[in-house]
Amino acid sequence: MSKLRRPEGSARTRRDTAAGLSATVFTVALVLVAALPAKLAAAEQLFTETQAARGERAFLTNCAGCHGYSMISIFARYRNAFDYFGVISTSMPWEDAGALPIQDYIDIVAYMMRENGYASGGAELPPDRAVLEQIQP
């Protein structure tokens, strides 16, 4: 049983090489897949669908009159969701800065996340700095 028989000789070697190569390619691909979307994955499922719907209503009621839907892409210009949350909760609505309940502002962030392609999950987005800083649009 210990005697290796290789009637097809070099063909076998080529197959082994090809198998080794595709294993390497597979490993490299796995490493890339694991590394690249890690940041995005960390920010997924941090809000609920219900919360985003509440945020949409809050946005339409309190913000859209001045901003319209162009405001949605502006979210992506911020370094992270904490910066965005900071700006809107301290300086908006323009004529009555900071007047809304904190819950409305955080719901608006959830709405911005949904509109910017983040997936919703089973827990609501909290007004928590450490959580919001993970979200880097």
Ligand code: HEC
């Ligand atoms: C009365 C009109 C008005 C309302 C209502 C209003 N905004 Fe604004 N908003 C402005 C104006 C004017 C600016 C520009 C301020 C500046 O350039 O300094 C602005 C700026 C912003 C910015 C910064 C834009 C940027 O380019 O980075 C954000 C974010 C924002 N508003 C979000 C909101 C949200 C969220 C609401 C609702 C809670 C809201 N705004 C309600 C008038 C309004």
